[in-house]
């Protein structure tokens with residue numbers, strides 16, 4: 001049996017009932033086969049893949065808090081510190097009722113390679129809780145965040161592990177968590193990113209994941225003889241990534257005609273009105289029905305359906321496994337030329353394979369959405385030097401990083417005879433640096 005197959009069997013046996021983690025491990029290790037085969041003796045002796053697929057450590061803890069009726073509620077908190085061979089653990093905190101250890105492990109595993117691709121010194125980690133901020137008062141969210149950080153603060157620090165936002169964790173949650181860290185630990189340090197601008201946050205971090213997605217997509221299209229200008233784009237999701245992806249797509253001359261949330265989706269043939277979307281989602285924290293009610297050109301539909309709309313470019317920006325094989329077939333039938341993942345692992349393995357077989361340009365999330373964590377690393381740099389850079393400075397560094405990521409994965413794919421396979425390219429380019437650092441640092 002090949003080394004990759006042995007390790008995949010081991011991952012499944014050692015981590016039962018964690019299908020998302022199995023999926024991420026399969027996607028990465030299968031596409032690394034040519035690199036592993038070329039160095040099999042060394043990697044086997046070093047047990048490199050066994051070490052890479054086993055987190056350095058993982059924490060699971062009780063998060064008790066009191067709701068507005070005086071009732072005690074109990075959630076589960078997680079932090080998985082996956083790999084710190086190239087820098088302190090870095091990765092977001094997801095607050096969503098679907099969160100479990102397997103989901104946090106898949107996200108932490110992906111984060112190792114994504115963070116390596118940024119070219120910045122950050123290792124891979126992820127955390128979160130099954131707490132649902134939706135429908136909670138600000139006081140309830142604060143009570144949860146304070147309790148969550150009371151335990152998490154034992155394991156994190158500016159040079160150890162630096163969490164940030166993800167689904168359900170935005171500026172409000174990061175603020176409450178930062179306050180509690182400071183109160184308990186008594187230090188004022190860049191322990192979280194995505195902070196408010198009045199207490200150490202970076203300009204352009206809010207926009208970074210969505211903007212970065214468009215910078216990489218534009219470069220991928222350009223290098224394949226297409227222009228983003230004039231293209232029709234379908235976006236899924238309507239949170240942080242989706243909003244700023246839509247804004248940047250419009251700035252670059254494309255037209256976004258859809259957004260969605262977990263209950264329904266909007267088709268707006270005149271182009272999504274970003275100011276209205278921000279008002280509905282960021283200010284009112286309301287549902288997309290409010291967007292449709294305020295916008296005469298928009299149609300609202302219950303359930304799923306974004307990928308049935310004819311488009312040139314598809315940007316899944318909601319959550320994992322939201323673009324299925326049938327969706328991929330609909331996109332291909334409608335002439336879609338590119339898919340770039342704003343979310344983490346939004347496309348299933350079968351759908352990815354179908355899109356690639358049908359010559360759709362496909363940019364995997366670990367490359368395409370790396371602008372968020374890259375800008376978090378820029379926030380860490382600014383915190384270390386006690387300086388704040390301008391929006392233009394951060395945005396131009398972000399743009400350079402995304403263009404560079406695209407060329408690194410394009411080159412890596414070509415080096416291994418897989419030209420145009422950006423999934424393989426991203427995994428290979430991300431892996432090479434981590435593998436070299438792990439071997440240089442000995443058995444640890």
Ligand SMILES: NC(=O)C1=CN([C@@H]2O[C@H](COP(=O)(O)OP(=O)(O)OC[C@H]3O[C@@H](n4cnc5c(N)ncnc54)[C@H](OP(=O)(O)O)[C@@H]3O)[C@@H](O)[C@H]2O)C=CC1
Pocket residue numbers: 096098165166167168169209237238239240241242260261262263317318319320342343344369370372373
């Ligand atoms: N924020 C960041 O900097 C980065 C985020 N990402 C990834 O991007 C994706 C979106 O994150 P972000 O925009 O920050 O999160 P937000 O919480 O701001 O928005 C998430 C969006 O996705 C929808 N959504 C969430 N879960 C589900 C679900 N199970 N089914 C259907 N729709 C769902 C939400 O709808 P509803 O409101 O109804 O729940 C909402 O529209 C995630 O995969 C995240 O890991 C990747 C890199 C960086």
Ligand SMILES: O=C(O)CCC(=O)C(=O)O
Pocket residue numbers: 090091092093114162163164165166193344369370372373374376
């Ligand atoms: O900014 C960060 O540290 C994390 C962003 C994130 O969670 C991600 O890249 O998926």
